[in-house]
Amino acid sequence: METARHRNTWHIHPDPEALARRLAAAVARMAREAITARGAFHLVVAGGTTPRAAYALLPQLGSDWQCWHLYHGDERCLPPQDPDRNSLMLDTVWLSRVPIPTRQIHHIPAERGADVAARDYAAVLPPHAFDLVLLGVGEDGHTASLFPGHDWGMAKNGPATIAVHDAAKAPPQRVSLSGWRLQYTREMFFMAAGGGKRSALTAWRQxxxxxxxxxxxTADIWLDNTAWPEVVPGTI
Structure with a gap:
C-alpha cells in the first residue's frame, strides 16, 4: 500500500519482516542504478532496530561492493566496541559479510568526543550529493540526533555536522549530520515500525x-501497519 501526500510517499507493509525485505530490495536496486549511472553508490545509514533487519538481508541482495561508499547519519559518543554504537551494529550484521573496501566505510569517530568527532567527520563527507539517505523516526519525532528543541542545522551555509551535548536520550553526547546535509541527497528514506512511533507519524501527517x-x-517513509497512524481528517 502506498499513499502520497505532498512530496512524501508512504509505504505501509503488514509487519516488520515484510518492511525489512522490501526496504533491503529497494536499497540494493538503488545501488545498482547509481553504480550503472555514476560508477559509485554513496549511502548514509541509520541506526536502530528497524534498519538492522534490512541490513542483515543486504549481503544476499547487493553486488559491486567495491563501488559502495558508506556514511553515518549520526553516532553516539561511546567506545567503538560499545553495543549501543551504530557502527558496531553495522559491522556485525552487514559489513563483516561483504567486501566493501575499508577506506570507503566512513564511521563517525565519536569516541573522540562530540566536538572533535563532528569536526573530523565533516572533512570526510563528499562534496556532492549522497545517492540515498536512510533515517529513522523517534517517538518524539527526532531523526538522526536532531531532537526537538535543538538546532537542527537547516541553514545551507551552516556546518555539515553537529556536535550534540545534551541529547534527549542517553548518551547525551552525539554527532549528527545537519539537517541541510541530510537533505543534500538524490533520495531519502525514513523507516519506522511499531505502535510507539504512531504519535510522531501522526504529528508529521498533521x-x-x-x-x-x-x-x-521530500522522502519515502517506510512503515509497518502498527506504525501507520489513523487517517487524519483533511490530510488525504
Whole structure:
C-alpha cells in the first residue's frame, strides 16, 4: 500500500519482516542504478532496530561492493566496541559479510568526543550529493540526533555536522549530520515500525514541525501497519 501526500510517499507493509525485505530490495536496486549511472553508490545509514533487519538481508541482495561508499547519519559518543554504537551494529550484521573496501566505510569517530568527532567527520563527507539517505523516526519525532528543541542545522551555509551535548536520550553526547546535509541527497528514506512511533507519524501527517518532517520534506517513509497512524481528517 502506498499513499502520497505532498512530496512524501508512504509505504505501509503488514509487519516488520515484510518492511525489512522490501526496504533491503529497494536499497540494493538503488545501488545498482547509481553504480550503472555514476560508477559509485554513496549511502548514509541509520541506526536502530528497524534498519538492522534490512541490513542483515543486504549481503544476499547487493553486488559491486567495491563501488559502495558508506556514511553515518549520526553516532553516539561511546567506545567503538560499545553495543549501543551504530557502527558496531553495522559491522556485525552487514559489513563483516561483504567486501566493501575499508577506506570507503566512513564511521563517525565519536569516541573522540562530540566536538572533535563532528569536526573530523565533516572533512570526510563528499562534496556532492549522497545517492540515498536512510533515517529513522523517534517517538518524539527526532531523526538522526536532531531532537526537538535543538538546532537542527537547516541553514545551507551552516556546518555539515553537529556536535550534540545534551541529547534527549542517553548518551547525551552525539554527532549528527545537519539537517541541510541530510537533505543534500538524490533520495531519502525514513523507516519506522511499531505502535510507539504512531504519535510522531501522526504529528508529521498533521503538519507539525517535528525534526523528521522538517528534514523529510521530500522522502519515502517506510512503515509497518502498527506504525501507520489513523487517517487524519483533511490530510488525504
Amino acid at each position: 503538519g507539525e514541525p517535528i525534526p523528521a518532517a522538517t528534514v523529510g520534506t
